[in-house]
Amino acid sequence: xxxxxxxxxxxxxxxxxxxxxxxxKVYYMGxxxxxxxxxxxLEINQGEFVAIIGKSGSGKSTIMNIIGALDVPxxxxxxxxxxxxxxxxxxxxxxxxxxxIGFIFQQYNLLPKERLINNVALPLLYSGMGKEERHKRxxxxxxxxxxxxxxxxxxxxxxxxxxQRGAVARALVTNPSLILADEPTxxxxxxxxxxxxxxxxxxxxxxxxxxxxTHDRSVAEEANRIxxxxxxxxxxxxxxxxYRKQVAG
Amino acid sequence: xxxxxxxxxxxxxxxxxxxxxxxxxxxxxIGVGSVITLLGLMQGVTNYLIDTxxxxxxxxxxxxxxxxxxxxxxxxDVYEFTKENSAxxxxxxxxxxxxxxxxxxxxxxxxxxxGVGEDYLDLNSIDLDWGRSVSYxxxxxxxxxxxxxxxxxxxxxxxxxxxxxxxxxDGQVFTVAGVLKEQDDSxxxxxxxxIYIPYSVxxxxxxxxxxxxxxxxxxxxxxxxxxxxxxxxxxxxxxxxEDLYNVRSMxxxxxxxxxxxxxxxAILGGIAGISLLVAGIGIMNIMLVSVVERTKEIGIRKxxxxxxxxxxxxxxxxxxxxxxxxxxxxxxIGYVATVTLGNMFGVEAAPTxxxxxxxxxVSAAIGIGFGYAPANKAAGLNPIDALxxx
Numbered sequence: 001x002x003x004x005x006x007x008x009x010x011x012x013x014x015x016x017x018x019x020x021x022x023x024x025k026v027y028y029m030g031x032x033x034x035x036x037x038x039x040x041x042l043e044i045n046q047g048e049f050v051a052i053i054g055k056s057g058s059g060k061s062t063i064m065n066i067i068g069a070l071d072v073p074x075x076x077x078x079x080x081x082x083x084x085x086x087x088x089x090x091x092x093x094x095x096x097x098x099x100x101i102g103f104i105f106q107q108y109n110l111l112p113k114e115r116l117i118n119n120v121a122l123p124l125l126y127s128g129m130g131k132e133e134r135h136k137r138x139x140x141x142x143x144x145x146x147x148x149x150x151x152x153x154x155x156x157x158x159x160x161x162x163x164q165r166g167a168v169a170r171a172l173v174t175n176p177s178l179i180l181a182d183e184p185t186x187x188x189x190x191x192x193x194x195x196x197x198x199x200x201x202x203x204x205x206x207x208x209x210x211x212x213x214t215h216d217r218s219v220a221e222e223a224n225r226i227x228x229x230x231x232x233x234x235x236x237x238x239x240x241x242x243y244r245k246q247v248a249g
Numbered sequence: 250x251x252x253x254x255x256x257x258x259x260x261x262x263x264x265x266x267x268x269x270x271x272x273x274x275x276x277x278x279i280g281v282g283s284v285i286t287l288l289g290l291m292q293g294v295t296n297y298l299i300d301t302x303x304x305x306x307x308x309x310x311x312x313x314x315x316x317x318x319x320x321x322x323x324x325x326d327v328y329e330f331t332k333e334n335s336a337x338x339x340x341x342x343x344x345x346x347x348x349x350x351x352x353x354x355x356x357x358x359x360x361x362x363x364g365v366g367e368d369y370l371d372l373n374s375i376d377l378d379w380g381r382s383v384s385y386x387x388x389x390x391x392x393x394x395x396x397x398x399x400x401x402x403x404x405x406x407x408x409x410x411x412x413x414x415x416x417x418x419d420g421q422v423f424t425v426a427g428v429l430k431e432q433d434d435s436x437x438x439x440x441x442x443x444i445y446i447p448y449s450v451x452x453x454x455x456x457x458x459x460x461x462x463x464x465x466x467x468x469x470x471x472x473x474x475x476x477x478x479x480x481x482x483x484x485x486x487x488x489x490x491e492d493l494y495n496v497r498s499m500x501x502x503x504x505x506x507x508x509x510x511x512x513x514x515a516i517l518g519g520i521a522g523i524s525l526l527v528a529g530i531g532i533m534n535i536m537l538v539s540v541v542e543r544t545k546e547i548g549i550r551k552x553x554x555x556x557x558x559x560x561x562x563x564x565x566x567x568x569x570x571x572x573x574x575x576x577x578x579x580x581x582i583g584y585v586a587t588v589t590l591g592n593m594f595g596v597e598a599a600p601t602x603x604x605x606x607x608x609x610x611v612s613a614a615i616g617i618g619f620g621y622a623p624a625n626k627a628a629g630l631n632p633i634d635a636l637x638x639x
Contacts, residue, residue, distance in 0.1 A: 098553065110549075122553050125254060
């Protein structure tokens, strides 16, 4: 399939972006089994801004790893943009992560020995893109997050907020189907947190699908839809208003 | 990820921690350097030995006979035998060597005086500086003519000598017929320290009537064995006992030297090779530490879409780069060391191309081989665990 045709197919795809069908994840610790996810069913459409909220041990990290194609479920089906990811091998998962998902981590996770531009261009390196094109796209992404002037700096020469913006640029550079943010404000002060969330909202309004994982209610309420997890099960799935009502009630 | 990028990345990592990279490389530098130096010096010594013995003539067969009252090897018969077998032998010359005191005026010294046939100088490719060699007439007439080596001219005549000058050998007066070209800086004990006289005269000086040793020259080094067999048969017919004659050639000696030095090279190379192995283990050790230190980095790369293969390449190429860089420096140091030590020991030694290629190839192979295990460990890391590590 040539590139043009593939783009057409992708554009034509109108079904739900994410379909989780009865996802179970079991960890084996010695002889005991630990159920991290206990039958999760979830659909997320393109263009949604969903927050997954839960305390530690609720299974939110496990579900994030599965959605982010870092891990596969023990049973159940995960369909991302029509593709069954749940049975993929390591290399196929790597391709999914590379092409379809943009990660934003709590600790930014920029490589300390690489300049910002190279950090941002890293996903493109692994998709085999030529140097000039990589550079061009990385600069575009940096302009989008407004730190293009810092492109030659090393991460430790940037503030926390700037580093996180760099990480956002890296997530955007491949033009992914899904942006997956894991506690993106966890290491930021409140002012920069607000700025980042505002920026994520803006990205969502531009048509990007965003899934945000957090334990913080105030952060989760910046999204349009909240999915609450407890003991590996979904205990709430609805709009922010509904969530507020439920929590109050 | 392309190979060029992997090399660039490896280069960054090596430069990123220069001290550690250097210490890791040091093992490889020493290993490769010592392999090249030892093999180079050994080759130099081998060449020196072979050259030295070749000067004595690889195409020569020496024969010594113990003449008895009833069984005698006659000179004329030997010449006849050589002529009959001209397909094998270029020629023959008696060579009767003894040590005598030689004198010119008041200066005297002791040297080897060899009684030879008229073909001796030609057969042994020895050139005259001036004058003539021992002639057939000298031999027939037992005329006291001699040819001097350049050392004697320097020592006894202060370098100034002309035809017709005389020299005393064991008290007898000899006329100098010619002087040999300098071959070996006119030093004592060298090929320049010699006198040639007619073999008939030499027999008289020694007080014997028969020639006890001959040098046969064969046409080609390949014919040495055939010549030896012919001589063995011929001499056995006359002497009727293997104890009364001896046939020897340089070929056997050279073969022995060759096999001995090859063995020595293998042993020395093996010992130096062990240091290459140790260097490889050092590289593996550092790479394993490096993988642990960079677990987080590996996790980040994997989360961004790096495949197993990409991580694998990154670490294998880093190990190979360190190894090859060390190997390259080792080659340079080994080269310099070989030449310097060679000069110190007076051996003309240069590293052989083979030893350089071998050492460099081994260093690259060791880098890849010993880099594989750490790289495999890195590539197999679970991205979730790797991301979580600090």
